[in-house]
Amino acid sequence: MLLSIDWIFIIEKCILIAVIIGISLVVAMYETWAERKVAAIMQDRRGPNRAGVFGILQPMADGLKLFMKEEIIPNLSNRFLFVLGPGLAMLTAMMTSAVVPWSSHLDIKGRMVSLQVADINIGILYIFGVVSMGVYGIMIGGWASNNKFSLLAAVRGASQIISYELAMGLSFIALLMLTGTLSLRTIVEQQQDHLYNFIYQPLGFFIFLICAFAECNRTPFDLSEAENELNFGYHQEYSSMKLGFYLFAEYVNMFISSAVMATLFFGGYDIPFVNDISFGQQHGQNVLAILQGLSLFVKVGVFIFFFMWVRWTIPRFRYDQLMRLGWKILIPLALINMLATGFIILLRNNGWHL
Protein backbone atom coordinates (compact mmCIF):
# COMPACT_ATOMS: atom_id res chain seq x y z
CA MET A 1 0.00 0.00 0.00
CA LEU A 2 1.30 3.41 -0.83
CA LEU A 3 0.00 5.20 2.25
CA SER A 4 0.91 2.63 4.83
CA ILE A 5 1.87 4.48 7.96
CA ASP A 6 4.46 3.16 10.33
CA TRP A 7 2.49 3.71 13.54
CA ILE A 8 5.26 2.49 15.81
CA PHE A 9 7.56 5.02 14.21
CA ILE A 10 5.12 7.85 14.92
CA ILE A 11 4.54 6.73 18.50
CA GLU A 12 8.26 6.40 19.03
CA LYS A 13 8.88 9.93 17.76
CA CYS A 14 6.01 11.34 19.85
CA ILE A 15 7.45 9.78 22.98
CA LEU A 16 10.87 11.11 22.09
CA ILE A 17 9.50 14.62 21.53
CA ALA A 18 7.65 14.53 24.84
CA VAL A 19 10.74 13.32 26.66
CA ILE A 20 12.97 15.94 25.07
CA ILE A 21 10.55 18.75 25.82
CA GLY A 22 10.21 17.49 29.37
CA ILE A 23 13.97 17.31 29.77
CA SER A 24 14.46 20.78 28.29
CA LEU A 25 11.91 22.23 30.69
CA VAL A 26 13.40 20.51 33.71
CA VAL A 27 16.88 21.58 32.67
CA ALA A 28 15.65 25.14 32.16
CA MET A 29 14.03 25.04 35.61
CA TYR A 30 17.21 23.94 37.25
CA GLU A 31 19.21 26.42 35.21
CA THR A 32 17.38 29.20 37.05
CA TRP A 33 18.40 27.56 40.29
CA ALA A 34 21.96 26.99 39.10
CA GLU A 35 22.17 30.57 37.91
CA ARG A 36 21.36 31.88 41.35
CA LYS A 37 23.65 29.38 42.98
CA VAL A 38 26.57 30.14 40.65
CA ALA A 39 26.02 33.86 41.08
CA ALA A 40 26.01 33.39 44.83
CA ILE A 41 29.17 31.36 45.11
CA MET A 42 30.99 33.70 42.76
CA GLN A 43 30.03 36.58 45.00
CA ASP A 44 30.95 34.68 48.18
CA ARG A 45 27.30 34.21 49.12
CA ARG A 46 25.30 31.05 49.70
CA GLY A 47 22.39 31.45 47.32
CA PRO A 48 18.97 29.82 47.70
CA ASN A 49 19.17 27.23 50.46
CA ARG A 50 15.80 27.43 52.23
CA ALA A 51 13.52 25.30 50.02
CA GLY A 52 14.73 21.74 50.36
CA VAL A 53 18.32 20.57 50.58
CA PHE A 54 20.59 23.16 48.90
CA GLY A 55 17.43 24.98 47.84
CA ILE A 56 16.68 22.21 45.36
CA LEU A 57 12.94 22.98 45.46
CA GLN A 58 13.50 26.65 44.74
CA PRO A 59 12.51 26.42 41.04
CA MET A 60 9.14 24.90 42.02
CA ALA A 61 8.55 27.73 44.44
CA ASP A 62 9.52 30.27 41.78
CA GLY A 63 7.22 28.63 39.24
CA LEU A 64 4.35 28.53 41.70
CA LYS A 65 4.89 32.18 42.50
CA LEU A 66 4.79 33.10 38.81
CA PHE A 67 1.60 31.09 38.28
CA MET A 68 -0.11 32.71 41.25
CA LYS A 69 0.66 36.27 40.18
CA GLU A 70 -2.00 38.51 38.76
CA GLU A 71 -2.04 38.51 35.00
CA ILE A 72 -2.06 42.05 33.71
CA ILE A 73 -2.60 42.99 30.09
CA PRO A 74 -2.15 46.71 29.60
CA ASN A 75 -5.25 48.50 28.29
CA LEU A 76 -3.59 50.10 25.30
CA SER A 77 -1.62 47.06 24.27
CA ASN A 78 -2.43 44.90 21.31
CA ARG A 79 -3.95 41.93 23.13
CA PHE A 80 -3.36 39.33 20.44
CA LEU A 81 0.27 40.22 19.90
CA PHE A 82 0.81 40.65 23.61
CA VAL A 83 -0.16 37.04 24.22
CA LEU A 84 1.56 35.81 21.07
CA GLY A 85 4.95 37.24 22.04
CA PRO A 86 5.88 34.94 24.93
CA GLY A 87 4.32 31.96 23.19
CA LEU A 88 6.47 32.56 20.13
CA ALA A 89 9.57 32.97 22.24
CA MET A 90 8.90 29.65 23.92
CA LEU A 91 7.98 27.92 20.65
CA THR A 92 11.18 28.90 18.86
CA ALA A 93 13.23 27.97 21.89
CA MET A 94 11.67 24.50 21.91
CA MET A 95 11.69 23.88 18.17
CA THR A 96 15.47 23.94 17.92
CA SER A 97 15.79 20.76 19.93
CA ALA A 98 14.26 18.73 17.09
CA VAL A 99 17.45 18.22 15.13
CA VAL A 100 19.97 17.80 17.92
CA PRO A 101 21.18 14.19 18.16
CA TRP A 102 20.93 13.40 21.87
CA SER A 103 22.57 9.99 21.58
CA SER A 104 23.25 7.32 18.98
CA HIS A 105 20.33 4.87 19.03
CA LEU A 106 18.64 2.47 21.39
CA ASP A 107 18.17 -1.16 20.45
CA ILE A 108 14.70 -2.20 21.61
CA LYS A 109 13.99 -5.79 20.55
CA GLY A 110 15.94 -5.47 17.34
CA ARG A 111 14.37 -2.16 16.43
CA MET A 112 16.77 0.77 16.04
CA VAL A 113 15.29 3.70 17.92
CA SER A 114 17.20 6.82 16.90
CA LEU A 115 17.52 9.33 19.73
CA GLN A 116 17.09 12.30 17.47
CA VAL A 117 13.69 13.63 16.55
CA ALA A 118 14.54 14.39 12.94
CA ASP A 119 17.81 13.55 11.22
CA ILE A 120 17.34 15.99 8.38
CA ASN A 121 20.25 16.66 6.07
CA ILE A 122 19.95 20.43 6.54
CA GLY A 123 19.89 20.22 10.35
CA ILE A 124 22.10 23.18 11.05
CA LEU A 125 20.27 25.40 8.55
CA TYR A 126 17.05 24.50 10.34
CA ILE A 127 18.61 25.63 13.61
CA PHE A 128 19.71 28.93 12.10
CA GLY A 129 16.26 29.42 10.66
CA VAL A 130 14.44 28.75 13.90
CA VAL A 131 16.86 30.79 15.97
CA SER A 132 16.40 33.79 13.73
CA MET A 133 12.66 33.43 14.35
CA GLY A 134 13.37 33.96 18.03
CA VAL A 135 13.74 37.64 17.33
CA TYR A 136 9.99 37.80 16.71
CA GLY A 137 9.29 36.84 20.31
CA ILE A 138 11.25 39.83 21.50
CA MET A 139 10.07 42.20 18.80
CA ILE A 140 6.36 41.34 19.10
CA GLY A 141 6.48 41.42 22.88
CA GLY A 142 8.18 44.80 22.90
CA TRP A 143 5.87 46.23 20.26
CA ALA A 144 2.64 44.95 21.75
CA SER A 145 3.44 46.33 25.20
CA ASN A 146 2.83 49.87 23.92
CA ASN A 147 5.66 51.13 26.05
CA LYS A 148 8.60 53.25 24.95
CA PHE A 149 11.14 51.34 26.96
CA SER A 150 9.89 47.98 25.76
CA LEU A 151 9.93 49.10 22.17
CA LEU A 152 13.43 50.51 22.52
CA ALA A 153 14.58 47.26 24.07
CA ALA A 154 12.91 45.24 21.36
CA VAL A 155 14.53 47.28 18.60
CA ARG A 156 17.90 46.95 20.26
CA GLY A 157 17.46 43.24 20.79
CA ALA A 158 16.29 42.66 17.23
CA SER A 159 19.18 44.50 15.66
CA GLN A 160 21.61 42.74 17.96
CA ILE A 161 20.34 39.29 17.09
CA ILE A 162 20.30 40.01 13.36
CA SER A 163 23.85 41.41 13.47
CA TYR A 164 25.29 38.50 15.37
CA GLU A 165 23.51 35.93 13.27
CA LEU A 166 25.65 37.02 10.34
CA ALA A 167 28.91 36.40 12.15
CA MET A 168 27.53 33.12 13.49
CA GLY A 169 26.62 31.90 10.02
CA LEU A 170 29.98 32.95 8.60
CA SER A 171 31.92 31.27 11.38
CA PHE A 172 29.94 28.12 10.74
CA ILE A 173 30.73 28.11 7.04
CA ALA A 174 34.37 27.36 7.81
CA LEU A 175 33.30 24.34 9.84
CA LEU A 176 30.95 23.34 7.07
CA MET A 177 33.82 23.33 4.58
CA LEU A 178 35.69 20.91 6.83
CA THR A 179 32.83 18.52 7.49
CA GLY A 180 31.10 18.79 4.16
CA THR A 181 27.68 18.11 5.66
CA LEU A 182 24.83 19.99 7.30
CA SER A 183 23.45 17.00 9.16
CA LEU A 184 24.26 17.20 12.85
CA ARG A 185 24.43 13.43 13.24
CA THR A 186 26.99 13.12 10.46
CA ILE A 187 29.05 15.90 12.04
CA VAL A 188 29.09 14.00 15.32
CA GLU A 189 29.95 10.73 13.64
CA GLN A 190 32.88 12.36 11.88
CA GLN A 191 34.18 13.66 15.19
CA GLN A 192 34.00 10.20 16.70
CA ASP A 193 36.77 9.01 14.39
CA HIS A 194 38.81 12.21 14.32
CA LEU A 195 39.71 14.99 16.69
CA TYR A 196 36.94 17.29 17.85
CA ASN A 197 36.15 20.16 15.56
CA PHE A 198 37.20 22.91 17.95
CA ILE A 199 40.81 21.81 17.47
CA TYR A 200 40.52 22.42 13.74
CA GLN A 201 38.42 25.54 14.15
CA PRO A 202 39.40 27.35 17.35
CA LEU A 203 38.68 30.81 15.97
CA GLY A 204 35.44 29.62 14.42
CA PHE A 205 34.40 28.13 17.74
CA PHE A 206 35.28 31.32 19.56
CA ILE A 207 33.20 33.46 17.21
CA PHE A 208 30.36 30.95 17.36
CA LEU A 209 30.48 31.05 21.16
CA ILE A 210 30.33 34.85 21.30
CA CYS A 211 27.45 34.87 18.83
CA ALA A 212 25.65 32.20 20.84
CA PHE A 213 25.85 34.51 23.84
CA ALA A 214 24.37 37.29 21.77
CA GLU A 215 21.63 35.05 20.37
CA CYS A 216 20.59 33.96 23.85
CA ASN A 217 20.48 37.56 25.07
CA ARG A 218 22.87 36.70 27.84
CA THR A 219 25.19 39.12 29.53
CA PRO A 220 27.35 40.78 28.20
CA PHE A 221 24.83 41.01 25.35
CA ASP A 222 21.61 41.39 27.32
CA LEU A 223 20.87 44.80 25.90
CA SER A 224 17.26 43.95 25.26
CA GLU A 225 16.53 43.50 28.95
CA ALA A 226 19.00 45.97 30.41
CA GLU A 227 17.45 46.41 33.84
CA ASN A 228 19.21 49.60 34.78
CA GLU A 229 18.75 51.30 31.44
CA LEU A 230 15.35 50.18 30.21
CA ASN A 231 13.65 49.15 33.46
CA PHE A 232 13.18 45.58 32.32
CA GLY A 233 13.41 45.80 28.59
CA TYR A 234 10.91 44.05 26.37
CA HIS A 235 9.19 42.15 29.16
CA GLN A 236 8.54 45.14 31.36
CA GLU A 237 4.76 45.02 30.93
CA TYR A 238 4.56 41.27 31.32
CA SER A 239 3.49 39.59 34.49
CA SER A 240 2.62 36.14 35.75
CA MET A 241 3.43 33.15 33.56
CA LYS A 242 3.79 35.27 30.42
CA LEU A 243 6.86 36.77 32.03
CA GLY A 244 7.77 33.27 33.13
CA PHE A 245 7.63 32.11 29.52
CA TYR A 246 10.06 34.81 28.43
CA LEU A 247 12.46 34.00 31.24
CA PHE A 248 12.07 30.30 30.59
CA ALA A 249 12.63 30.72 26.86
CA GLU A 250 15.95 32.34 27.63
CA TYR A 251 17.03 29.36 29.68
CA VAL A 252 15.77 26.83 27.14
CA ASN A 253 17.69 28.75 24.49
CA MET A 254 20.78 28.52 26.61
CA PHE A 255 20.34 24.77 26.97
CA ILE A 256 19.78 24.21 23.28
CA SER A 257 22.62 26.45 22.16
CA SER A 258 24.91 24.65 24.59
CA ALA A 259 23.78 21.37 23.03
CA VAL A 260 24.38 22.72 19.53
CA MET A 261 27.85 23.98 20.43
CA ALA A 262 28.72 20.69 22.06
CA THR A 263 27.46 18.86 18.98
CA LEU A 264 29.24 21.01 16.44
CA PHE A 265 32.57 21.56 18.15
CA PHE A 266 32.95 19.11 21.02
CA GLY A 267 31.92 15.81 19.53
CA GLY A 268 28.28 15.82 20.61
CA TYR A 269 27.35 12.54 22.24
CA ASP A 270 30.79 11.03 21.67
CA ILE A 271 32.35 9.82 24.89
CA PRO A 272 35.83 11.35 25.11
CA PHE A 273 38.88 9.00 25.23
CA VAL A 274 36.69 5.95 24.60
CA ASN A 275 36.25 4.09 21.35
CA ASP A 276 32.47 4.13 21.27
CA ILE A 277 31.95 1.36 18.72
CA SER A 278 34.05 -1.27 20.49
CA PHE A 279 32.58 -0.18 23.82
CA GLY A 280 29.12 -0.69 22.38
CA GLN A 281 29.99 -4.18 21.16
CA GLN A 282 31.33 -5.04 24.61
CA HIS A 283 28.56 -3.69 26.82
CA GLY A 284 25.58 -3.60 24.53
CA GLN A 285 24.10 -0.82 22.45
CA ASN A 286 21.62 0.39 25.09
CA VAL A 287 24.27 0.99 27.73
CA LEU A 288 26.34 2.79 25.16
CA ALA A 289 23.42 5.00 24.11
CA ILE A 290 22.66 5.98 27.69
CA LEU A 291 26.29 6.75 28.46
CA GLN A 292 26.57 8.76 25.26
CA GLY A 293 23.51 10.77 26.25
CA LEU A 294 25.08 11.40 29.64
CA SER A 295 28.30 12.45 27.97
CA LEU A 296 26.42 15.01 25.90
CA PHE A 297 24.66 16.28 29.01
CA VAL A 298 27.94 16.69 30.85
CA LYS A 299 29.26 18.75 27.95
CA VAL A 300 26.07 20.78 27.91
CA GLY A 301 26.36 21.30 31.65
CA VAL A 302 29.89 22.62 31.27
CA PHE A 303 28.69 25.05 28.61
CA ILE A 304 25.80 26.19 30.76
CA PHE A 305 28.19 26.78 33.62
CA PHE A 306 30.37 28.76 31.24
CA PHE A 307 27.39 30.89 30.23
CA MET A 308 26.72 31.67 33.87
CA TRP A 309 30.35 32.21 34.69
CA VAL A 310 30.58 34.82 31.94
CA ARG A 311 27.35 36.42 33.04
CA TRP A 312 28.62 37.06 36.54
CA THR A 313 31.98 38.33 35.36
CA ILE A 314 31.59 40.63 32.40
CA PRO A 315 29.57 43.84 32.46
CA ARG A 316 27.14 44.69 29.69
CA PHE A 317 28.32 46.22 26.44
CA ARG A 318 27.27 49.68 25.42
CA TYR A 319 25.15 49.67 22.30
CA ASP A 320 27.81 51.21 20.03
CA GLN A 321 30.42 48.81 21.40
CA LEU A 322 28.10 45.91 20.69
CA MET A 323 27.54 46.97 17.10
CA ARG A 324 31.24 47.65 16.55
CA LEU A 325 32.15 44.24 17.91
CA GLY A 326 29.58 42.55 15.74
CA TRP A 327 30.13 44.30 12.43
CA LYS A 328 33.73 45.48 12.53
CA ILE A 329 35.43 42.69 14.42
CA LEU A 330 33.50 39.43 14.40
CA ILE A 331 32.34 39.47 10.78
CA PRO A 332 35.82 40.28 9.34
CA LEU A 333 37.35 37.71 11.67
CA ALA A 334 34.84 35.11 10.55
CA LEU A 335 35.54 35.97 6.91
CA ILE A 336 39.30 35.66 7.44
CA ASN A 337 38.75 32.35 9.21
CA MET A 338 36.63 31.17 6.33
CA LEU A 339 39.20 32.17 3.72
CA ALA A 340 42.08 30.63 5.67
CA THR A 341 40.18 27.40 6.10
CA GLY A 342 39.30 27.33 2.43
CA PHE A 343 42.91 27.97 1.50
CA ILE A 344 44.20 25.12 3.64
CA ILE A 345 41.54 22.73 2.37
CA LEU A 346 42.47 23.64 -1.18
CA LEU A 347 46.15 23.02 -0.47
CA ARG A 348 45.44 19.67 1.16
CA ASN A 349 43.27 18.57 -1.72
CA ASN A 350 46.21 19.29 -4.01
CA GLY A 351 48.53 16.99 -2.18
CA TRP A 352 50.02 19.28 0.48
CA HIS A 353 50.67 17.63 3.81
CA LEU A 354 51.87 19.03 7.08
Place this chain on the structure above:
Amino acid sequence: MQSLTNRSKQVERKPMTLWEKMYVPAIAKGMSITFGHMFKKKPTVNYPEKQRPFSPVFRGLHVLNRDEEGRERCTACGLCALACPAEAITMEAAERLPGEENLYREEKYAAKYEINMLRCIFCGLCEEACPKDAVYLSETFAPANYNRTTFIYRKEDLLIPDPKTQPAEYAKAKGNKL
Protein backbone atom coordinates in the same frame (compact mmCIF):
# COMPACT_ATOMS: atom_id res chain seq x y z
CA MET B 1 45.86 76.51 36.39
CA GLN B 2 47.92 76.51 39.51
CA SER B 3 47.25 73.50 41.64
CA LEU B 4 46.47 73.91 45.32
CA THR B 5 48.50 70.91 46.38
CA ASN B 6 51.31 69.06 44.73
CA ARG B 7 49.38 65.79 44.96
CA SER B 8 47.27 66.23 41.84
CA LYS B 9 48.07 63.78 39.07
CA GLN B 10 47.50 64.15 35.37
CA VAL B 11 45.04 61.54 34.13
CA GLU B 12 46.57 59.29 31.51
CA ARG B 13 44.47 59.04 28.39
CA LYS B 14 46.79 57.36 25.99
CA PRO B 15 45.16 55.12 23.38
CA MET B 16 44.91 51.44 24.22
CA THR B 17 47.53 49.07 22.92
CA LEU B 18 46.59 46.23 20.59
CA TRP B 19 46.80 43.78 23.50
CA GLU B 20 44.34 45.87 25.50
CA LYS B 21 42.10 46.39 22.49
CA MET B 22 41.65 42.66 22.10
CA TYR B 23 39.86 42.60 25.45
CA VAL B 24 40.07 38.81 25.54
CA PRO B 25 43.10 38.70 27.92
CA ALA B 26 41.38 41.14 30.24
CA ILE B 27 38.19 39.09 30.13
CA ALA B 28 40.16 35.91 30.85
CA LYS B 29 41.75 37.62 33.84
CA GLY B 30 38.37 38.70 35.13
CA MET B 31 36.99 35.19 34.65
CA SER B 32 39.87 33.71 36.61
CA ILE B 33 39.13 36.13 39.45
CA THR B 34 35.47 35.14 39.61
CA PHE B 35 36.43 31.48 39.37
CA GLY B 36 38.80 31.89 42.30
CA HIS B 37 35.97 33.34 44.34
CA MET B 38 34.12 30.04 44.10
CA PHE B 39 36.60 28.46 46.48
CA LYS B 40 36.67 31.29 48.98
CA LYS B 41 35.21 30.88 52.42
CA LYS B 42 31.77 32.40 52.62
CA PRO B 43 31.32 34.96 55.35
CA THR B 44 27.58 34.35 55.60
CA VAL B 45 26.27 32.91 58.86
CA ASN B 46 23.25 30.64 58.32
CA TYR B 47 21.18 32.75 60.67
CA PRO B 48 18.31 30.79 62.17
CA GLU B 49 20.41 27.63 62.44
CA LYS B 50 23.61 29.32 63.52
CA GLN B 51 23.84 32.49 65.51
CA ARG B 52 26.84 34.66 65.86
CA PRO B 53 27.70 35.31 69.52
CA PHE B 54 27.14 38.86 70.69
CA SER B 55 30.09 40.93 71.76
CA PRO B 56 30.62 41.18 75.54
CA VAL B 57 29.52 44.81 75.51
CA PHE B 58 26.28 44.10 73.62
CA ARG B 59 23.31 45.99 75.03
CA GLY B 60 20.00 44.27 74.43
CA LEU B 61 16.61 44.17 76.12
CA HIS B 62 16.38 45.28 79.72
CA VAL B 63 16.04 42.83 82.60
CA LEU B 64 14.83 43.66 86.10
CA ASN B 65 17.05 41.63 88.34
CA ARG B 66 16.35 39.73 91.54
CA ASP B 67 18.74 38.92 94.36
CA GLU B 68 19.86 35.43 95.31
CA GLU B 69 16.70 34.79 97.35
CA GLY B 70 14.47 35.78 94.47
CA ARG B 71 13.48 39.21 95.79
CA GLU B 72 13.13 42.16 93.43
CA ARG B 73 16.04 44.53 93.72
CA CYS B 74 14.29 47.59 92.32
CA THR B 75 13.29 50.24 94.85
CA ALA B 76 11.64 52.57 92.38
CA CYS B 77 14.06 55.37 93.12
CA GLY B 78 13.61 56.74 89.62
CA LEU B 79 17.27 57.30 88.89
CA CYS B 80 17.05 55.21 85.73
CA ALA B 81 14.11 57.22 84.48
CA LEU B 82 16.06 60.38 85.23
CA ALA B 83 19.19 59.14 83.50
CA CYS B 84 17.27 57.96 80.44
CA PRO B 85 17.98 60.35 77.55
CA ALA B 86 15.07 59.00 75.55
CA GLU B 87 12.58 59.22 78.42
CA ALA B 88 11.56 55.66 77.82
CA ILE B 89 11.17 54.58 81.44
CA THR B 90 8.20 55.30 83.72
CA MET B 91 7.47 53.80 87.11
CA GLU B 92 5.21 54.00 90.09
CA ALA B 93 6.46 53.27 93.57
CA ALA B 94 4.66 51.46 96.36
CA GLU B 95 5.47 50.64 99.96
CA ARG B 96 6.20 47.12 101.01
CA LEU B 97 3.55 45.70 103.31
CA PRO B 98 4.31 43.35 106.22
CA GLY B 99 4.55 39.78 104.98
CA GLU B 100 5.99 40.79 101.58
CA GLU B 101 9.62 40.63 102.72
CA ASN B 102 10.20 37.56 100.55
CA LEU B 103 9.06 39.50 97.46
CA TYR B 104 10.84 42.83 97.71
CA ARG B 105 14.25 43.45 99.16
CA GLU B 106 13.73 46.97 100.50
CA GLU B 107 10.80 48.85 101.97
CA LYS B 108 9.91 50.47 98.71
CA TYR B 109 9.35 48.73 95.42
CA ALA B 110 8.16 49.43 91.88
CA ALA B 111 4.46 48.70 91.55
CA LYS B 112 4.56 49.62 87.89
CA TYR B 113 7.67 49.70 85.75
CA GLU B 114 7.43 50.26 82.03
CA ILE B 115 10.01 50.72 79.33
CA ASN B 116 8.94 51.81 75.90
CA MET B 117 11.23 49.83 73.64
CA LEU B 118 10.40 52.03 70.66
CA ARG B 119 11.77 55.05 72.51
CA CYS B 120 14.68 53.24 74.08
CA ILE B 121 18.04 53.80 72.38
CA PHE B 122 19.79 51.00 74.32
CA CYS B 123 22.47 53.37 75.58
CA GLY B 124 22.81 51.59 78.91
CA LEU B 125 22.66 54.75 81.02
CA CYS B 126 19.87 53.26 83.18
CA GLU B 127 22.15 50.34 83.94
CA GLU B 128 24.88 52.74 85.04
CA ALA B 129 22.51 54.93 87.04
CA CYS B 130 20.94 52.11 89.04
CA PRO B 131 22.31 52.07 92.62
CA LYS B 132 20.79 48.66 93.35
CA ASP B 133 22.02 46.76 90.28
CA ALA B 134 18.37 46.13 89.52
CA VAL B 135 18.20 46.97 85.83
CA TYR B 136 20.65 45.80 83.24
CA LEU B 137 20.72 45.21 79.55
CA SER B 138 20.66 41.58 78.51
CA GLU B 139 21.85 39.72 75.42
CA THR B 140 18.52 39.54 73.62
CA PHE B 141 16.94 42.13 71.39
CA ALA B 142 13.39 43.30 70.96
CA PRO B 143 11.54 41.01 68.53
CA ALA B 144 9.54 42.51 65.69
CA ASN B 145 5.82 42.89 66.16
CA TYR B 146 2.75 44.23 64.41
CA ASN B 147 1.40 46.25 67.30
CA ARG B 148 2.95 49.34 68.81
CA THR B 149 1.51 48.75 72.27
CA THR B 150 3.38 45.45 72.51
CA PHE B 151 6.63 47.39 72.57
CA ILE B 152 5.80 48.94 75.93
CA TYR B 153 7.35 46.32 78.17
CA ARG B 154 5.66 46.04 81.55
CA LYS B 155 7.23 44.89 84.75
CA GLU B 156 6.05 41.32 84.18
CA ASP B 157 7.84 41.26 80.83
CA LEU B 158 11.04 42.66 82.25
CA LEU B 159 11.37 40.74 85.51
CA ILE B 160 13.90 37.96 85.52
CA PRO B 161 12.55 34.49 86.52
CA ASP B 162 12.91 33.54 90.16
CA PRO B 163 16.32 31.92 90.78
CA LYS B 164 14.88 29.64 93.44
CA THR B 165 11.84 28.25 91.68
CA GLN B 166 13.06 28.49 88.06
CA PRO B 167 16.86 28.30 88.16
CA ALA B 168 17.25 27.23 84.53
CA GLU B 169 15.18 30.08 83.16
CA TYR B 170 16.93 32.46 85.51
CA ALA B 171 20.37 31.45 84.24
CA LYS B 172 19.20 31.76 80.65
CA ALA B 173 17.74 35.21 81.13
CA LYS B 174 20.76 36.33 83.10
CA GLY B 175 23.16 35.42 80.34
CA ASN B 176 26.88 35.98 80.70
CA LYS B 177 26.67 39.63 81.54
CA LEU B 178 26.67 39.76 85.33
